[in-house]
Amino acid sequence: MHNIQEMRTAAILGASGYSGQETLDRLLRHPGLEVVALGSDSLAGAPASALDVRLNGSLPRFVPNEDALAAGADVVFLCLGNERAAAIEPPAHTVVIDLSGAHRLVDPDSARSWYAHAPGAWSYGLPELYAPEGNLIANPGCYATAALLALGPLADAVEPASVVVDAKSGVSGAGREPKASSHAGFVLENVSPYAVGAHRHAPEIAQQLGFPVCFVPHLLPVRRGLLATCYVQTGSDARELLEDAYAGSGIVRVLPEGTAPELARVQGTDGAEIGVFADGATGTTIVVCALDNLGKGAAGQAVQNANVALGLDETAGLRLAGVLV
Amino acid sequence: MHNIQEMRTAAILGASGYSGQETLDRLLRHPGLEVVALGSDSLAGAPASALDVRLNGSLPRFVPNEDALAAGADVVFLCLGNERAAAIEPPAHTVVIDLSGAHRLVDPDSARSWYAHAPGAWSYGLPELYAPEGNLIANPGCYATAALLALGPLADAVEPASVVVDAKSGVSGAGREPKASSHAGFVLENVSPYAVGAHRHAPEIAQQLGFPVCFVPHLLPVRRGLLATCYVQTGSDARELLEDAYAGSGIVRVLPEGTAPELARVQGTDGAEIGVFADGATGTTIVVCALDNLGKGAAGQAVQNANVALGLDETAGLRLAGVLV
Amino acid sequence: MHNIQEMRTAAILGASGYSGQETLDRLLRHPGLEVVALGSDSLAGAPASALDVRLNGSLPRFVPNEDALAAGADVVFLCLGNERAAAIEPPAHTVVIDLSGAHRLVDPDSARSWYAHAPGAWSYGLPELYAPEGNLIANPGCYATAALLALGPLADAVEPASVVVDAKSGVSGAGREPKASSHAGFVLENVSPYAVGAHRHAPEIAQQLGFPVCFVPHLLPVRRGLLATCYVQTGSDARELLEDAYAGSGIVRVLPEGTAPELARVQGTDGAEIGVFADGATGTTIVVCALDNLGKGAAGQAVQNANVALGLDETAGLRLAGVLV
């Protein structure tokens, strides 16, 4: 496919953070995208190997983020904080994928309340369920991706008032910046809920489903990966709805009856696993989704969205194969 | 208090398993109980140090479990598997604390269905909520203890059909016997639900609350400790009910508003932490309980039950103090 | 390259163990090798997905190991225990890669002492240093690979009596079979040396270097990966010797001065990192090698050896690219 196809060019802003580095990882594997600009204000001027010794001379040196934005790339990945991303002026005729939360909420009040600025003309891109449109694409949050993959196909079939999403994430979800809550002395041999009733991914999930859910995230002593256990009341056959939604997907795998998703199986990949269970005692349906917060929950989905927007093979560059222990 | 008090004697059956070793740990700290028999069929004849080099010559050698049972101790701790515990003939005039699940369910059908034998005349001992009576005491399961500490005081105040208990446990909850699911190659960097809709602690929770709950346990890459996140619909003030229930407790700590329980803070202790939260978006009340599955979830509670039955200070021997990092 | 090249066929014996599964992972990525037989006595008859849900219908069902051996594949990977591997009768005209220790030691006394059988006509295959010859190739041990990558190029330049190899390995090094020492309740928040002065990889290292070293392995709370810290006295420039040895290697990376190997950077890959340091206080040279015990320490090297023996691109199928967080 890609032999006769012209290479497109890509720039990464915030390339030295976790999601930036992972986006770079996917682009290095991508047959149709070439990295032409690595933006990082803190590493500007340094060679790519300053980020990681695994990177070598074939990559350009880091430049300030604004230079990377102006580099004329066909696609720009914004791997920045919410405020920085909100302030970006997207270049014309360029596909821009925003991995931050800045452009996910479309309701003006909600956007202002959670992200302190008005929403713009960005589309929400979770290709299996909500196809991105246009050049400006808001990449979903990691928790939202897991919750939506589990619940999106059931949105019309569940009692809205009943939905609980109990999510558990590895520590890389909080970014590379050191803080007390990501200190290994706090994380190891620990687990605790955080931002209970106050996490930015809750309104994002609600926006896409059309109703609010009770969402509680927990921090795990795990480097990467995320599991969302979703509890719903439904009269429909949830398994059938989910299997239909992801039939033929090379990214989302609905597991056979009785098989539970395992975070370890999706770690370091851009795939997702979904398990469906019935609780006989209460009639509750339990849908569990596992994915890698840096993969399908961030960089993998960002590259997938870029592929869709550019008309490339949807899974090009993604980490999907393999059966590591 | 204990200066003028006669020492009572204790025997541990299954002393070489996790809960047995932890029970021994508490008894070694106990001012009113002396260990006179250490039962272990696999270690019979060996000195106590064969279990752990931290143990020394002041303890008796291991004997077969049936010898430990017949040693005439005032209190016997059964730290055995369910089947072994079910087959024990309790000596007369002896306090027996069964840490297995064998005697927890009182409904004959339920007991037979989950434990393959009829229930006997044992009382369920979770002293803060369900005071043990008589000499034969069934010590609650670790998950059940956490769920009940969180939900017991709310049992009359919640909509029964709505209750979800999403629990997360460290690996010691599965016992010392090596198995595929406790292999560190499976546990590390992993998390997954198990026994969904089919865990023995679910009917136990239902028995005590009076209604079934949707209970899903998950295995964490943590050595010890357990966190239960409980979701309920209630019109009452859950915080007030919980603070009333545990006012003055030296074991259960209801945390101030906005503070979340942390597994690390209860690890290696016999205490428990409870946090109460409201989810504004859905009106759900979230009650989170953290405890150590081997402490308040097993050995700590067993010794507490023994103390109650023997008329000793309820917290004697327990690990409750300290502020380790 | 591989368009016009005939595909060769491969069989894996012991495909359901850790090293078997990882070998399968590499073969699924291999452009020139096709898996025609998956041997496993325990899974015989089951589809490949019985091992892992990530595997699908394009793979053959599991067959008994002896059937896999007799399947006529061009290359056979023995991912068996030492005794099973020692008992295998290699088919004629077949490349056989033995991932066990059975055929590593060539001295009859040593082989009998450590592996209870006489050595055969196998060659030791660590391609960067000891090129495999012939069809029967003994794949090095994981610890031995790390120690030899660090010390092999220095063998003629160090004082033999002074060499210490302090190694630290993740738990997958001990195989998938559950045992007390791989129980997560033992492994988490723990580290301890084992088999001190009595590990089978010590004579293997000595055989290749020409002199014995003091080798002490430690078990880490890590799923996969291994780090060997080697202490030597030398009058030569160790960095220069190592850089010369691995110049142009796509597998072994000698890090710049001041940069230490990190296990995380080689985890899940078939590469290795080497760091070289001088201790000013004592004049000791410290060479540190990090690799993945299941990658360069097992399956990656096995496929590399097969590539060499079959005349294929040495790194075909290997996991070498990427910059995962």
Add this chain to the structure above:
Amino acid sequence: MHNIQEMRTAAILGASGYSGQETLDRLLRHPGLEVVALGSDSLAGAPASALDVRLNGSLPRFVPNEDALAAGADVVFLCLGNERAAAIEPPAHTVVIDLSGAHRLVDPDSARSWYAHAPGAWSYGLPELYAPEGNLIANPGCYATAALLALGPLADAVEPASVVVDAKSGVSGAGREPKASSHAGFVLENVSPYAVGAHRHAPEIAQQLGFPVCFVPHLLPVRRGLLATCYVQTGSDARELLEDAYAGSGIVRVLPEGTAPELARVQGTDGAEIGVFADGATGTTIVVCALDNLGKGAAGQAVQNANVALGLDETAGLRLAGVLV
């Protein structure tokens, strides 16, 4: 003992850091010491529970460190950074235990080179080997304590040029302040050496032994605890020397032949374990010491030193008992 004894008073400066919190933990258990001042510049004015919800109203509020120093306590624990500790003017007639490195090195050049200031009249306090003298006591470093416990009794019996100390520490050794190297995203599933040939504990070990050793520390994915594997050439019976040195110690346990120290067994305690091994292949003697970097490696030893200086029971307040899983 302590019934008829007057209570002494204690102040902690830097009480909100890791070593400060652990010192507080020991003092809360201490029958002869009462905490009268909790110093913390960042928490000044806040109640003790601001540090940890396990602390309650019986403790004084935090005050600025200089106020804690001036509180007139009988013993002051300096749990500060090196520079802050170096600048402290010790009150007269007060026992001061400095847990930082500021006062450990006595050679002026060495002290200036490693800690940027001249040494004062402090004595080095590792009671089992180097009894503290006077009121001003420098508490040893965690690595130094482990290395010295293993090597101190052998100092006159080993070939100095041959000594290697390969140490592995949990992440709490680096303090509570968040930094890139303590980020759980870096620590989990990782291990790497650091400060190779440049760690401040190396000159400290050399000072006490009388000769330099090759010391390399590694960071482990472990919350707390430290293991030092020491390699020496000796013609003496190292086991005998070590058993003699620690005969009757309630803190240091020399393990029986063939038994290896385990970090998990000393975690959360103030004890230490020592194992002695011979490597047949090279004649090297291997001495392994495990301790908790926050226990015997910091707060436990600090309280032990205070006990010695105040004439109290040497182990009062220490965490030494127990057999937690």
